[in-house]
Amino acid sequence: MDQNLQVVGTESQLEMGTLAQNGSPLEFEEQSLFSPESGTQKMQPGHISEYGSARGGFQPGVSKMWRNVVYKSIKTVIFSNKLNVLIPFGPLAILVRILTGHNGMVFLLSLLGIIPLAERLGYATEQLALYTGPTIGGLLNATFGNATELIIAIYALRHGMIRVVQLSLLGSILSNMLLVLGCAFFCGGLVFYRKEQVFNKATATVNSGLLLMAVMGLLFPAVLHYTHTEVHYGKSELALSRFSSCIMLGVYAAYLFFQLKTQKDPYIPLSEEGSLNGENDIDDDETPEISKWESVFWLSIMTAWISILSEYLVDAIEGTSHTWNIPISFIGVILLPIVGNAAEHAGAIMFAMKDKLDISLGVAIGSSTQISMFGIPFCVVIGWIMGQPMDLNFKLFETATLFITVIVVAFFLQVSMSVI
Template identity: 65%
Template sequence: MASIEEEKTGLQEEAITINGSPMAVRKMQTFEHIGSLAAVAQSYGPRSVKSRILKSIYIVLIKAKINVLLPFGPLAVILHYLTGKHGWVFFFSLIGITPMAERLGYATEQLACYTGPTVGGLLNATFGNATEMIISLYALKNGMIRVVQQSLLGSILSNMLLVLGCAFFAGGLTHSHKDQVFNKASAVVNSGLLLMAVMGLLFPAVLHFTHSEVHYGKSEVTLSRFSSCVMLLAYASYLFFQLKSHRSLYNPIDSQEADGEQDAKEEDEEEEEPEITQWEAIVWLAVLTVWISILSGYLVDAIQGASESVNMPIAFISVILLPIVGNAAEHASAIMFAMKDKLDITLGVAIGSSTQISMFVIPFCVVIGWMMGKQMDLNFQLFETATLFITVLVVAFMLQEGTANYFKGLMLILCYLIVAASFFVHVDPTSGKSFVRLKQSMFVFP
């Protein structure tokens, strides 16, 4: 009898089965599905959206300590219309752009968490130097070609000497018991690209100063435009080389360590989760870019007036002050990674940014100037080109051993001080008589 009852029970269970699943299980799955839809609907409800927006604003605009400088941007706009004092407008704009540049780098890093390493590398290449590009394009539109040239040159010098020097110095003091090591092969590739950029800038300057052009004043512009197209092609090839065909060449030097250390690093990487969503990062990139564009307009318009009001050469403002603002994000992140003994990332930030500016941003400005009908060329004048050439050689010698310490960092910082002092006493030959008179009022020439 017991066996008959068991058979009946089994037949009843089979009878209530649909597509191989019991009805009870089926109902539970249905309720779970409805519950998940309700959770999704609730997550997109008005209250949730409002809290998400407030949280995003807090993370991007309030949480970071550098955001205490944000009010200087609106103050610069107010001073522009109320007082018209170019000196104050310039320095307030300069201070106001600094946190925006750092937050732009933060939003780019957050977006790169969703796009993966390949697209993330392209995003960093595009937005890493967005501040310099925006300032340069606005100045180019106003015909201030020398400001464009000198600010981009100063950004290269700042990244290679000041940013890299501070990173080596801070990392060397933190790890004073040893020499820090990095991937020498990737550093050599970047040094070669920087030397190629020096070649592109050197020949138009030599043509100009030796008066050996076929058509005076036109041949150097034509050569600059051709060289810029070649440099853009070389940079595109470099991106493919770095991100696709030879990715292993850019692996950190310690990627060949024991499996236990690799697992620990993978766990650390997994812990680093994005703080904002993908669409929030995109929106913040757009908002920050627009605000930097607005402040860049006031900044560029006030350069000439600021130079006259504070008795400071335009060359010094363009080469030293403007790049320090544009490199605020690179400066902070490079030092942070060096102190964590991640010098390969530090080199990617500092030297990689210099490579981007020299091989992409400068040729891009020449091509855009060509479209605008502006005579933007690669003739950065003899003094500026010589400064860049010597800087590239100094940094290449520093990187050839594949090691770093605080003394190398100190030497790079001191080299940057020499460069800054040189541009403070440098008379730009293309600035005209009024600027020479300004210099003569500052310094007594024999």
């Protein structure tokens, strides 16, 4: 019996030795202890002296991998765009404010520093939109595309500069609907003068209706003020503005639900549905350049940096107006909207020159719709919370200008759709 046990033990030891030589399960057990991958070689005593202990053996490799990821992300986001040469103007504005306090230079440097940050904010949003799909991606583009204006408006509200908030938001709507849309149609027509460009009718119709509703919300407080029919002077106008703002925010929420849940097909651009000849634009498929979490990280960094520069920008507005003899209305209506939307405006024109008119309309009309239906009412509610009397009375001339602009653009889109 003892001899049989010795024979069996000897045979088992021989089998185990053979398996260990030919890549046995023992080897795979050792590999699983030291390597997350199945193809990694077994840790030898010589490797331990190179990498350290077995527990922290791969820390240098992981550290090198993270350094490569960080370097690639910084290279892609920061050094891939020539406009980013303006980024140093942001820290320079802070330095000038601390050393000299010259409001004009601080305002100018802050404007120049915000331009590339707004463009990179849009870039990170587009990269994140590639992971979320076209519908949510369009919502993200519209939201973060106007983040710069909203951040500046909130800081201006905190300083009690209600008129600057009204003029900057009004200027954003006018610049999108007149300057951007007009340049997009003009440049697209020059490039494709032998071709009839088309766009999505449903999107244009819905946005035109929302813009008309927003104009009505801005028109009633102005009419109430200039007809002197208020029951309580000054209070009725503010109460009507806050009530209208809540209604407009509710309508905008319903519009988002309509866009995200119930009606997805009308909001697919014509380029995704296929051309008029039935051909698919396969070449237009984009692949993300950075990962999803990198996009979220850069969105946070850009938003925080824009917030810091916006505070310096708002603080220097009044001093710049007195130093350079520039009206605050010109700063609010012209300078702030153009700087905040410079990269977005250029993108809309470039898309029109590539025969992607749907995207150009989404940038111009969609951005105006969000500012009028969300940005302005949101600022009224934020001012309500801060104790600032922000209302929807944009004065008679400004309100009439916005009303005429919306009517002209809506009529133009309707005529274009009837021709098509």
